[in-house]
Amino acid sequence: MVNQDPVLVKRAKTRRMKNRFYQSLFFAATCVGVVVLVVLIVDILRKGIGVLNWDFLTSFNSYRPENAGLRGAIVGSIWIIAMTAPLTFVIGVCSAIYLEEYAKKNRWTRLIQLNISNLAGVPSIVYGLLGLALFARGFGLGRSILAAALTLTLLVLPIIIVASREALASVPDSLRHASYALGATRWQTIYRVVLPRAFPGIMTGTILALSRAIGETAPLLVVGAMAYVAFSPRDVFDIFTTIPIQIYNWTSLPQEEFKQLASAGIIVLLVLLLTLNAFAILMRNKYQKRS
Amino acid sequence: ACSQSSGTEDGGASEENSEPSEESSGAAGEEGEELTGTVVINGSSTVYPVGMIAAEQFMAEHPGVNVTVGDAGSGAGFEMYAAGEIDFSEASRPIKPEEKEAIKEAGMTPVEYTLGYDGITVVVNAENDFVDHLTVEELKKIWSADSDVQTWADVRDGWPEEEIVLYGPGTESGTYDFFIEAIIGEEEGAALRSDYTANADDNILVQGVAGDPYSLGFFGYAYYAENQDQLKAVPIDNGDGPVEPSIETISDESYTPLSRPLFIYPNSEKMKENPALKPFVQFYLENAKQFVEEAGYAPLDDAHYEELLQKFEEAHVDV
Amino acid sequence: MAHYEIERTHPSFIKGSHKGRKWDKIVPAFLFVCTMISVLTTVGIVLTLVLESLPFFADVSVLQFLTTLRWSPPAGDFGILPLVSGTLLVTVLAMLVALPIGMMSAIYLSEYAPDRVRRIVKPVLEILAGIPTIVYGFFALTFVTPLLREMIPDMGLFNALGAGVVMGIMIIPLVSSLSEDAMSAVPRHLREAAFALGATRFEVAWKVVVPAALSGIISSFVLALSRAVGETMIVAIAAGATPKLTFSPLESIQTMTGYIVQVSGGDISYGSVDYKSIFAVGITLFGMTLLLNLLAQFIARRFKEDY
Amino acid sequence: MDQRNTMVRVRHLNLYYGNTQALSDIVLDVPERSVTALIGPSGCGKSTFLRTLNRMNDLIDGVTIEGEVRIGGVDIYKDDVDVDMLRKSVGMVFQAPNPFPKSIFGNIAYGPRIHGIRQKRELEHIVEKSLRDVGLWEEVKDRLDDSATGLSGGQQQRLCIARSLAVNPDVLLMDEPTSALDPISTAKIEELVQQLKEQYTIIIVTHNMQQAARISDRTAFFLNGELIEYNDTATLFSNPDNPRTEDYISGRFG
Amino acid sequence: MDQRNTMVRVRHLNLYYGNTQALSDIVLDVPERSVTALIGPSGCGKSTFLRTLNRMNDLIDGVTIEGEVRIGGVDIYKDDVDVDMLRKSVGMVFQAPNPFPKSIFGNIAYGPRIHGIRQKRELEHIVEKSLRDVGLWEEVKDRLDDSATGLSGGQQQRLCIARSLAVNPDVLLMDEPTSALDPISTAKIEELVQQLKEQYTIIIVTHNMQQAARISDRTAFFLNGELIEYNDTATLFSNPDNPRTEDYISGRFG
């Protein structure tokens, strides 16, 4: 090179080493998360895989560990998700659209934003208290699937709103302008241009929100999830239990066998979670390819 | 249209049953007639296994009935009772006057049935070889709010100069209240010392005691029974010599003062609306001894259960 | 300048019936209603907490609540400070784990990792955030704490450390993913500018990308913090239930959330002051997260950098 | 030129962003079926002016507009004007090509669709005609279903022009449509503009004075939000009235 | 010109993005302290070529490079070359101004700081000198602590040039540095380039042939990844060897 100043060259060597050191450090940090995840999963598999079989998935809970299964809880969780998913999606995405596309950027909007990010940090158990007072008691829904689903909807709503807003904000204005310049109304622009483009990000938010909803325990304990439900709920007004509730209950019983069942329950929950995540990633990739 | 107190109207099994519900409830207990409906139980997590056994066995005989059991806690149980949300509450302590008041205000009368006993078991680590028994006085010395016991030597001369690590349920637990009443005394505002390691989950307490060679803890008998390899139960001397907790000593009431009764409070008013409820309560009481034993608690003598049934029939002649 | 005749006098854009019109009236109204649900949620939470805690504050004065140094409901001691200190202790521990690791992972993913690696590792890390918290609770109690106890023998079975560390791990993806998003959003041309000046990758990451993404990074920190303050099951299972005014991570403590969940599942009478106290604790918790968010908002605005 | 009708008529137009004035007392008439170039240094208000003609400034908070803008005789800032339909009549092409992340077909059909055309046949016909008009048909007819973002920059810009034409506008506004393009694509678009003025009234912003000279019939020179001079392109470039115009076109000032 | 030393020497350079070849067998010598313009249609490889000279292409996955590039006599693709130090010697200015979101001072001082200069006095001296070199000192000396993103586009671009100069490079690469700027800012930068060539070897990509003619000593014409013609600017524009060069500079092909 032209100016091979020996001081600089020496310094360059240290800088290069520093870079390499930090690269290794950052890599190691990334591995921590991955390794813990693996350890966690292995630990659970080791404890639970032995009792995980078809009967476990298809029988109801029982006081006899050898007969106990997860059916009622699986059906309950599916019910809850089936209710929570559309509600959160519609309300969350609509809120995000309103805030991002319609609301004037004034003090009120900022206040609403602050409110939403604050809600994202409100402990889930507090939502449980709200759900009990409002849905179970106030609306007279009782300790039902609907009351629980509504509670969880409120709980995860901020997650999907924040993610969807990010997604909407990342749609370039040039696309909106192109649409307006063709005489499209605001809603046509949003519906036909902005939303499709923001869809992958919205999906990510939805999945994060639903993952959270699927695994919640504390608020459902307060809203009134049952520990022993030996039937499949038939409508949204029915009594329910969910997988995490069942896991929690099993871990609190004296018999060692129930703890194994709890681990098997955790495996089922994780499988459900991973399926949901995989679905999200597929959707995300599918739509990302197009744009 | 909640299903908590539903009869056949919203029970899904009603399609299979062509007969009106009133008739089938009249024929409760008779074989062949299908009973339908839902019974909702909630309350103490200690009594929960008993309720679950009852529910499961009842449903085996009456597939048309759904019995669901919650473990929200005794307090929550009574609160739901007063709110008219449940058919049945379970408790690991007697109902408190204010709870009774609330339920009465809501137009209901809670009737109490004692199912059996849970022996609160004082345990030490399996490796502990110096504790042969503890007197009630010693327990009080260890656990009272103003206790100055720091090491085992402070409890009894000759015991090692090792720090005593205490485990027990949290203040919200029925066991906590009961332990205070039995050991410390009944005066208002009595509390245990606050520097022990508390947890709401007895299983977790088991792990605590099992992991600490110089620990001492107390919790429900069933949790000791399931973990005898890691724990050692401490015989308690209430003046009549040390008595080791066991189903027998708890049942025959020689294990004192740490046996606590378990209760159910079926909701009589709900029986009028819910045809499945009365047969279920009857079934529960008829087989209570067996259920209590199966759940790992100590049953009472047979005479007691006969009394229970009698009390039940007297209370519900009208239903 | 020349003037011209005007030809058409009735162009098509005078208002008439236009298809899109009706939607443009209904839609915003509906969207607004949806947005209001979040506002109403807050109102609902505040109302519930305030109304339900009024009876509590009739028995225990606010001053007593805020200044007493002991939390022992059976003895009538309702000083929130031990619960606050427990919450803070666990939160600080969790942050000590989550912030550095999350941040370093974010830098690795955004600045060093090949695209292929990032596309796999990022969602894998995100799984950590989706695992139900009771799973973490037992992981802390039955895996992490025993491991820690091998190193620190006189640590209790329930301790703030194990719970805090595991909570920190749970929160890693919140920091790593959101910070990574913020860093990825830093335009490529800024990186190129730095590289073109002879900066190493580390210098680019640390002195250009991180400062440029700072407001996003701070937002992720605060979200993580709020989540830690509000986390329930991990502490309920692994940190014990011993309200204690201590800052030793080796001791068993109780957090505000832990207290709420244990009391609401316990046996005490719902009419009692002890039970009503959970709403007072709930309000305190809500106030704390609100304060954190306000702080975050303030900081994020101060550090906002336009690129 | 004088026998043509006025398509755009602007009278005493003032525009403010918040409190700062961006356009001052603009008066200008644009004849139909002609190309008018807007030139001037950066920040002088060319884009702002262009956006008043299809009310795109409505999308920006805090914009205040005074004065009169008539298009085809209608005051477009009157209350009874349907802004969406106005924008249909007054098309706009932007500096950076901005195709929707849809297929080529979907891009062109977007406008007709939102304006109520549903039949596949009709849409196909419009798409073909618009693409032919911009000379893109032969290049893309075999891949109408491919994503428009896969086209080259010049193709994308022509696609955007075709997209504007598909809704059958009267006026076409172009804001530096070639500044992001290479010379060859630029030449193609300039040629296209020459063809389009047979049917459309075109107003084009450019910071390239050679381009203005090559393609426009009339040129307006803006400076600091004022319309300094507006005249036949030939006259304005060869013999400007205003010394500042001369300074600018001769590259003498900043 | 021939009495000057060769600063950049490129031999048989081939570059591939994955499997597609973007540069074919480029051979070219750049004398020191001169301005060399790279022209050619979009996508012909101008930017790609420029980025081989400071190894910015290393940052792109899947790039393969063959051939030899020597700067100041050193083969920069040899293993023992410190890429960071190479980039210090070979500065680069980009199409869009890209100041860091830092203060004006912080922008200029960034380079010297990472290369080990810590003393405030020395930094201040470098900042002042660099800003003076690009003629920005008088305009910004009172607001060195203000954010650089608050400057106008032209000022930002000059700031970016000053930032490059602050690390004391030998070669300055500029990739269409004025294409996002208005004519006045462009004129300023062109003037600056003329001054800078007294000290630096400048290679500038432009798609504006007038600009190439105005400011460069030598011009290289690229087409489809090949170097078609490389000659004195005056010669290349007035009397090109290659018919394709002629076609391109006369605007005749696509």
Ligand SMILES: Nc1ncnc2c1ncn2[C@@H]1O[C@H](COP(=O)(O)OP(=O)(O)OP(=O)(O)O)[C@@H](O)[C@H]1O
């Ligand atoms: N949204 C806005 N808010 C506030 N001021 C604006 C806005 N858009 C433009 N301006 C200001 O109005 C003036 C005119 O801007 P305009 O974009 O119309 O200039 P222009 O002539 O198109 O410039 P260029 O050639 O750079 O595109 C400028 O001073 C600009 O800073």
Ligand SMILES: Nc1ncnc2c1ncn2[C@@H]1O[C@H](COP(=O)(O)OP(=O)(O)OP(=O)(O)O)[C@@H](O)[C@H]1O
């Ligand atoms: N990162 C990349 N990956 C793959 N191909 C690339 C990449 N960058 C550029 N190319 C391709 O290499 C060729 C040369 O691109 P380059 O950017 O060097 O052209 P250019 O002459 O600078 O064009 P312009 O005038 O538009 O800047 C083009 O075909 C381009 O598509």
Ligand SMILES: [Mg+2]
């Ligand atoms: Mg403009």
Ligand SMILES: [Mg+2]
């Ligand atoms: Mg280029």
Ligand SMILES: O=P([O-])([O-])[O-]
């Ligand atoms: O629910 P409790 O059993 O602890 O009474």
